[in-house]
Amino acid sequence: xxxxxxxxxxxxxxxxxxxxxxxxxxxxxxxxxxxxxxxxxxxxxxxxxxxxxxxxxxxxxxxxxxxxxxxxxxxxxxxxxxxxxxxxxxxxxxxxxxxxxxxxxxxxxxxxxxxxxxxxxxxxxxxxxxxxxxxxxxxxxxxxxxxxxxxxxxxxxxxxxxxxxxxxxxxxxxxxxxxxxxxxxxxxxxxxxxxxxxxxxxxxxxxxxxxxxxxxxxxxxxxxxxxxxxxxxxxxxxxxxxxxxxxxxxxxxxxxxxxxxxxxxxxxxxxxxxxxxxxxxxxxxxxxxxxxxxxxxxxxxxxxxxxxxxxxxxxxx
Numbered sequence: 001x002x003x004x005x006x007x008x009x010x011x012x013x014x015x016x017x018x019x020x021x022x023x024x025x026x027x028x029x030x031x032x033x034x035x036x037x038x039x040x041x042x043x044x045x046x047x048x049x050x051x052x053x054x055x056x057x058x059x060x061x062x063x064x065x066x067x068x069x070x071x072x073x074x075x076x077x078x079x080x081x082x083x084x085x086x087x088x089x090x091x092x093x094x095x096x097x098x099x100x101x102x103x104x105x106x107x108x109x110x111x112x113x114x115x116x117x118x119x120x121x122x123x124x125x126x127x128x129x130x131x132x133x134x135x136x137x138x139x140x141x142x143x144x145x146x147x148x149x150x151x152x153x154x155x156x157x158x159x160x161x162x163x164x165x166x167x168x169x170x171x172x173x174x175x176x177x178x179x180x181x182x183x184x185x186x187x188x189x190x191x192x193x194x195x196x197x198x199x200x201x202x203x204x205x206x207x208x209x210x211x212x213x214x215x216x217x218x219x220x221x222x223x224x225x226x227x228x229x230x231x232x233x234x235x236x237x238x239x240x241x242x243x244x245x246x247x248x249x250x251x252x253x254x255x256x257x258x259x260x261x262x263x264x265x266x267x268x269x270x271x272x273x274x275x276x277x278x279x280x281x282x283x284x285x286x287x288x289x290x291x292x293x294x295x296x297x298x299x300x301x302x303x304x305x306x307x308x309x310x311x312x313x314x315x316x317x
Contacts, residue, residue, distance in 0.1 A: 022267075022309070024049070024050075024053050024085075024270070024307060024308065027049045028046060028049055028050075028067075028081060028085060029081050029082070031045050031046045031049065043064055043068050046060075046064045046067060046068075047060045047061055047064045048060075050063055050064060050270070052268075053267075053268055053269075053270035054239050054240060054268040054270045054271040054274070055270045055271075055273055055274060056240075056273075056274040059092055059273055059274055059277065062088075062092065063085070063088045063089065063092065066084075066088045066091075067081075067084060067085065067088060070084045079310065082308040082309065082310050083308075083310065085308050086301075086304045086305045086307070086308045086310055087304070089270075089273065089303075089304035089307055089308070090300050090301045090303075090304035090305075092273050092276075092277065093272075093273060093276055093300035093303065093304060094300060096276035096277065096279075096282050096283055096300065097282055097283065097284075097298055097299065097300050098256075098257050098258075098281070098282025098283060098284040098298070099284065099297070100229070100231075100257060100284040100285055100297065102132065102137075102192075102193045102228070102229065103132070103135065103137060103192060103193070105228050105229075106223075106225070106228065107190075107191070107192050108140070108183070108186035108187060108191040108192060108193060108194050109192065109193045109194070109228050109229070110183060110186075110193075110194045110196065110219060110223075110226040110227040110228050110229070111128070111193065111194065111195050111196065111227065111228065111229045111230075111231060112196050112198065112215070112216070112219070112227040112229070112230045112231070113125050113195070113196065113197050113198060113231050113233060114198050114212060114230060114231070114232050114233070114249055114253050114255070115200065115232055115233035115234065115245070115249070116200050116235075116245060117148075117200030118200065118235060119200070119233045119234055119235040119245075119261060120233055120235055120259075120261035120262055120287060121197065121198075121200065121233040122145070122151055122154050122155060122158070122197055123154075123158075123261075123290075124231075124233050124259050124261060124285070124287065124295060125141065125155070125158070125195050125197050126141075126154075126155065126157075126158030126159075126161070126162060127287075127292045127294075127295040128195060128285075128295070129141055129158060129159070129162040129164045129195055130158070130161060130162035130164075130292045131292065131295075132162075132164075132192070132193055133162050133163045133164050137192040137193055138165075138190065138191045138192045138193075139162065139164040139165065139191065139192065139193045139194075139195065140164065140165045140166075140167060140182060140185070140186050140191045140193070140194045140195070141155055141158065141159045141162075141164050141165065141166050141167070141195050141197075142167050142168070142178060142179065142182040142194060142195065142196040142197065143155045143156075143166070143167070143168035143169075143178075143197055144175045144178055144179055144196045144197045144198045144199070144215065145175070145197050145198060145199040145200065146168075146169055146170075146171060146172060146173045146174070146175050146178065146199070147171070147172065147199045148171075148199070148200075149171050151197065151199075151200075152168050152171075155168070155197060156168070164195075165191075167181075167182045167185065175198065175199065175211065175215055176211070176214045176215045176217070176218045177218070179196055179215045179218055179219055180218040180219065180221065180222065182194055182196065183219055183222045183223070183226065184222060187222065196215075196219075196227070198212055198215060199211070199212075209248075209252050209253070212252075212253055213252070213253070216230075216253075216254065229256050229257060230253060230254055230255050230256050230257075231255070231256070231257050231258070231259050231284065231285075232245075232246065232249045232250065232253065232255040232257070232258050232259070232281070233258075233259045233261060234246060234258060234259065234260050234261065234275065235261055235262050236260050236261065236262050236263045236265070236266050236268070236269055236271055236272065237262045237265045237266045239266070239268055239271055240271060240274075242260075242271055242275060243271065243274060243275050243278060246258065246275050246278065246279050247278065250279055250280060250281060255279075255280075255281045256281055257281050257282060257283070257284035257285075258275065258276075258279060258281055258282065258283045258284060259283075259284060259285040259286070259287070259295075260272050260275070260283060260285075260286045260287070260298075261286075261287035262287065263286055263287065263288045264287075264288045264289050264294075269307060270307065272286070272303070282298075283298045284297070284298055285297060285298060286298050286303065
């Protein structure tokens with residue numbers, strides 16, 4: 001990535017996480033005000049603040065413990081607390097990054113998008129399509145949410161905007177049959193990537209989860225290795241409910257990567273950290289706004305520094 005693009009994305013990320021960083025760092029800095037080290041009362045206060053940011057009690061205790069070992073002179077270096085906090089947050093995210101690169105895999109590369117209604121699933125698919133076609137890929141968008149006419153129309157608009165091809169069926173049609181036919185079409189017509197939307201599912205509705213698994217089964221009839229990627233899209237604004245969604249979908253839907261959207265719409269962007277640690281799948285993409293460029297690869301250290309309102313380090317990738 002060029003230096004200009006790198007800076008542009010980081011500015012978007014920092015702006016998107018501004019609500020989180022302002023809430024988190026102002027409160028944490030106050031705990032350290034006029035203290036070089038934390039006493040027990042300040043340590044407990046710090047843990048409470050981290051829990052309120054949706055980090056969860058266990059992660060909050062770990063980070064507070066690391067911060068307690070630090071000594072600061074905040075009057076001399078106001079960024080010292082932020083930098084130490086960013087390092088502690090990044091440590092918690094270490095090993096939870098994943099790479100999403102559909103053009104590096106077999107052709108056609110099939111990506112399945114799963115998640116509850118309102119998570120940003122359809123929009124995420126559209127943004128990915130736009131990025132892929134911009135790089136020269138031949139992309140097929142498949143409206144697998146056959147229950148909602150609005151979702152189909154939304155994807156049609158994205159297909160036009162992204163200069164991608166579109167495939168859909170009438171409302172109520174069999175989603176598994178559509179997925180199968182789209183994969184066959186993609187193989188016959190030389191598509192690079194197939195992006196398949198699915199109906200939004202409540203994680204506690206087993207019948208709907210079973211229908212999702214049926215989609216996976218029929219895709220495997222065309223290629224046992226497909227879908228090559230199953231992305232679970234989670235909405236950061238729902239807080240810890242996103243954690244329960246990950247636990248159910250991750251256990252049943254063979255999720256290979258997570259996408260966290262709407263991080264710009266919450267002061268509790270810290271929820272990403274317990275989700276990352278609880279999931280068997282890595283976080284691959286994050287969204288911090290409505291624009292196509294607001295969806296980006298997840299980088300733990302970038303995210304951690306943006307969470308506390310700091311600039312990127314020189315070795316940011």
